[in-house]
Amino acid sequence: MKLLSMTEIQPWWLRLVVLLVLSIPAFSGYPFDQVVLGLNEAFHINKDDAGLVVLAIPRLMYMALLWLVIFSSTGASKFQSYAMGATLLGLTTVIIGASVRKLLPFLSGGATEEEISLRMVMLFLNIITLIPFSLLAVNSFSVKNLLTKLTRLEGKYVELGFHLALALRVVQHAGEVVFSLHEIWREQHPSKFLPRHKPDWGSNWYSKINVLAWICHVALSWVHATMMYTFEPIPLMVSEIERISDSRE
Amino acid sequence: MAKATEQWTFAKTGIVAALIALAAITTMTIRIPIPATTGYFNIGDVFVIFAALWLGPRAGFLVGALGPTIADAIGFPVFVPATMITKGLEGLIVGLIAMNAKPGTMWLRVVAALTGALTIVTGYFVFEAFIYPALGESIPAFAITDIGAALIETVPNFIQGLIGAIGGLALWKAVSGYEKNNSS
Numbered sequence: 440m441k442l443l444s445m446t447e448i449q450p451w452w453l454r455l456v457v458l459l460v461l462s463i464p465a466f467s468g469y470p471f472d473q474v475v476l477g478l479n480e481a482f483h484i485n486k487d488d489a490g491l492v493v494l495a496i497p498r499l500m501y502m503a504l505l506w507l508v509i510f511s512s513t514g515a516s517k518f519q520s521y522a523m524g525a526t527l528l529g530l531t532t533v534i535i536g537a538s539v540r541k542l543l544p545f546l547s548g549g550a551t552e553e554e555i556s557l558r559m560v561m562l563f564l565n566i567i568t569l570i571p572f573s574l575l576a577v578n579s580f581s582v583k584n585l586l587t588k589l590t591r592l593e594g595k596y597v598e599l600g601f602h603l604a605l606a607l608r609v610v611q612h613a614g615e616v617v618f619s620l621h622e623i624w625r626e627q628h629p630s631k632f633l634p635r636h637k638p639d640w641g642s643n644w645y646s647k648i649n650v651l652a653w654i655c656h657v658a659l660s661w662v663h664a665t666m667m668y669t670f671e672p673i674p675l676m677v678s679e680i681e682r683i684s685d686s687r688e
Numbered sequence: 689m690a691k692a693t694e695q696w697t698f699a700k701t702g703i704v705a706a707l708i709a710l711a712a713i714t715t716m717t718i719r720i721p722i723p724a725t726t727g728y729f730n731i732g733d734v735f736v737i738f739a740a741l742w743l744g745p746r747a748g749f750l751v752g753a754l755g756p757t758i759a760d761a762i763g764f765p766v767f768v769p770a771t772m773i774t775k776g777l778e779g780l781i782v783g784l785i786a787m788n789a790k791p792g793t794m795w796l797r798v799v800a801a802l803t804g805a806l807t808i809v810t811g812y813f814v815f816e817a818f819i820y821p822a823l824g825e826s827i828p829a830f831a832i833t834d835i836g837a838a839l840i841e842t843v844p845n846f847i848q849g850l851i852g853a854i855g856g857l858a859l860w861k862a863v864s865g866y867e868k869n870n871s872s
Contacts, residue, residue, distance in 0.1 A: 528717055605701050
């Protein structure tokens with residue numbers, strides 16, 4: 440069920456403005472610092488003593504706002520898929536980041552465990568907020584409508600418009616491929632999702648510690664599948680745009 | 689193989705857009721944060737180098753300047769200028785060197801890919817050691833690195849560049865073999 444679809448915001452430039460305004464905190468940091476200062480004053484916390492919870496509150500509020508926008512625009516099913524994919528990516532990234540701090544301390548550049556923990560929590564919140572939002576942003580613009588408008592226009596930039604329409608369609612498709620792959624692998628290839636589903640899991644003493652080989656295999660399979668499914672429909676998309684572009688001339 | 693002087697077709701736009709998306713996706717999905725600089729190690733360069741070797745300098749520049757930059761915008765926005773310029777240059781330089789290679793030959797393409805890897809190391813070092821600290825004096829968001837942190841990051845950046853070069857060459861070899869088989 441969609442409550443308010445982003446595509447219903449008309450004209451298209453107003454939609455773009457709404458998306459840009461929503462993305463301002465992610466890129467500028469405003470008003471995160473102001474919220475933290477307000478919380479510090481309200482609860483009489485010294486600025487230097489502001490803990491993880493206080494620093495995370497504005498980002499959690501921002502995440503809640505964007506998730507609400509995404510949920511109301513895409514519906515529960517797609518939102519679930521976006522949130523699951525983003526959480527998986529976010530968790531993988533920050534767990535690896537924390538492990539790097541432990542295994543290769545020289546890469547931490549003298550930062551304390553607390554500082555790195557804080558960075559990783561903020562990074563996780565950023566990832567789970569912005570990946571679903573960027574997918575929403577890319578899918579908020581209809582290639583079909585753009586092509587319809589382009590066929591009515593004349594001038595030297597119309598050709599460029601067709602190229603941009605094709606690029607947008609390909610990027611929208613690539614985004615859908617990645618998140619569909621997560622679901623397909625979870626349902627149909629669980630051994631590529633969790634090592635404990637491997638057929639040889641527990642069959643010999645080294646099968647459980649041979650996770651590195653599994654990670655390499657899964658990473659390669661994932662890159663291979665993503666490439667294959669991303670490139671698959673491109674000839675069809677190209678011939679469609681070529682046909683529409685030629686029909687104008 | 690395509691040359692920079694060839695006409696830009698819809699097919700090329702489709703492939704370049706797919707490579708931009710793949711560079712962004714692989715940069716986002718397989719990333720290892722480096723606490724010293726708040727940057728991260730990734731394998732997105734595979735597609736930047738592949739695009740430059742396969743489609744030439746213009747495509748290499750577009751994939752390098754846009755794909756990894758989109759990924760940086762999600763989680764590491766402060767690195768957007770450094771990535772856009774460094775990786776854009778990486779794709780451009782690899783493409784410019786590789787376009788002089790004879791069809792099917794490997795060695796000049798290996799030189800091109802390795803030059804791309806060195807471009808990453810040099811580019812990020814210049815940004816993290818000199819440009820960001822200088823910008824950080826007026827814009828606090830950029831005050832995240834210094835020459836020491838930049839030196840630390842040359843090691844993972846070199847490994848990242850090397851993986852990008854090997855992966856990019858492997859993909860180019862696969863595609864050029866496929867094109868050769870289908871044209872004969």
